[in-house]
Amino acid sequence: METLPKSLLFPLQTISGVGSVAQLIPECLVFGRRGMLVHGRSLVRSGMLSKLLAAAPDDQSICAWRHPGGEPTLDQLEDLLSAARGHGAEWIAAVGGGSVLDIAKAAAGLLEAPLPVQVYHDGEPIEASTIPFVAAPTTAGTGSEATSVSVLTNSVACTKRSIRHPSLLPRCVILDSELLQSCPPSVIASAGMDALTQAIEAFTSRHATWLSDVVALKAVEMINMALPTVYENSSDPTAADALLEGSYLAGIALSNARLGVVHGLAHPLGVRYHQPHGVVCSVCLLPALNFNRAAMGEKYDALEAALHADPVTRVTELLATLKITSPFFGEAVVDREGIIRETLASGSTAANPRIVTEADVEALLLQIFG
Ligand SMILES: [Fe+2]
CATH class of the missing domain: 1.20.1090.10 (Dehydroquinate synthase-like - alpha domain)
Incomplete structure (x- = not known):
């Protein structure tokens, strides 16, 4: 008789279906009025970013942060963390490809961390984070929305490593396949x-x-x-x-x-x-x-x-x-x-x-x- 594996990791909640991205902001509201919405360029181009922000109630303060592109780096993470700390973010959501999800996940994991990000990238264990992370992938892909891992590059030392902790798992995942429509065929191919x-x-x-x-x-x-x-x-x-x-x-x-x-x-x-x-x-x-x-x-x-x-x-x-x-x-x-x-x-x-x-x-x- 098979028994359960000794440890299991799953995101807390997963919402799927065409149009489900409309539930992103309402789901985040549960975690607080102040939050970061991390995204890539395509969300601006498609008009989805304005749509999501417009759906937020007046008393909710959402700071949008655009990932500049490429693989997520420690420098970019420092920028995002300083924006999130300055905003007093109570949650971090990401709508984007694997890089956008990974950098936002790391930011949620390290928002309250006392040491510089490089120390954790070099192997210092991460303490449990209390900042909820919500993920909506726009590529299919890295599977980052389902994992407790964030892969980051130190562009100075030329190292690519992951940081991980169970508390980095998303509190909520939104799988809306309409978001794939903004994804070019070459990205569909490589991510797939x-x-x-x-x-x-x-x-x-x-x-x-x-x-x-x-x-x-x-x-x-x-x-x-x-x-x-x-x-x-x-x-x-x-x-x-x-x-x-x-x-x-x-x-x-x-x-x-x-x-x-x-x-x-x-x-x-x-x-x-x-x-x-x-x-x-x-x-x-x-x-x-x-x-x-x-x-x-x-x-x-x-x-x-x-x-x-x-x-x-x-x-x-x-x-x-x-x-x-x-x-x-x-x-x-x-x-x-x-x-x-x-x-x-x-x-x-x-x-x-x-x-x-x-x-x-x-x-x-x-x-x-x-
Ligand atoms: Fe991979």
Whole structure:
């Protein structure tokens, strides 16, 4: 008889459905009258930001903070924290892609923290935060809306690491697939492949449980089915719902089971080559599937059933359909030693189903760079 895994992490409340973003501000009101609304450029362009702010009652004070773009950095986090502290924020909400969600989540987690953000990025444990975080993703994606993790880059030290604490989990997640309509096809493609990679890695992780397996496999099915359709037409309502919900489930799976060597490689490669995280994951996924195949055992067959095709064949097909090409193939490996060292030190690599050695990372890099 299976028992419950020893620890489970889920967001407190999840609201889904077309139009559900209208509930964002009313949900935040429960936490206080003063709050931050963190967003990206697309929310301004689509007119959604004005709509959300206009829906706030007169006695509610919401300060909108726009993420400048790119991967979230410690400098940007300092700016957001000083704006949030200056405003006396009682809650922090984010409507945006993975970067927007991650920086807002870190701000909620560190708003009351006594030390500079870099200290926590360098490994100092975070104390429980009392500042509620509310997340509405506009990409499907990183699954950040379902996790207690925020991935941040120290652009001075050139390091990309995560900070984590259960109190960083959203108090409320809003999954409104209409928000995907502002997402360009290239972002649908790379974010969707990140979600698929996360679902596969969580499923095959050495920390996987029966519960995370159920969630991860459902995510694989939903993302695989919906991603090519949404890439062609992001306003297809059934496929957009499935992609957004599949991505959310992949986030829950990774939050409870961790990941694998693809994500172990993705951070050191991403920070050195400045490529979108989803593209990096996509091109590392094929060599990793081949590398892990024997160690996956029956799980490889289960993946084949969920994908309705051999996993390597299906991922190859998806990369072609989504027009994702490798930014690394034929390039020189910059700072090979650093990449290997960081890949081997990564918690994701430690969760990989097959033990990863220095020679294994060398061999994977050889395949990725050609
Ligand atoms: Fe990822």
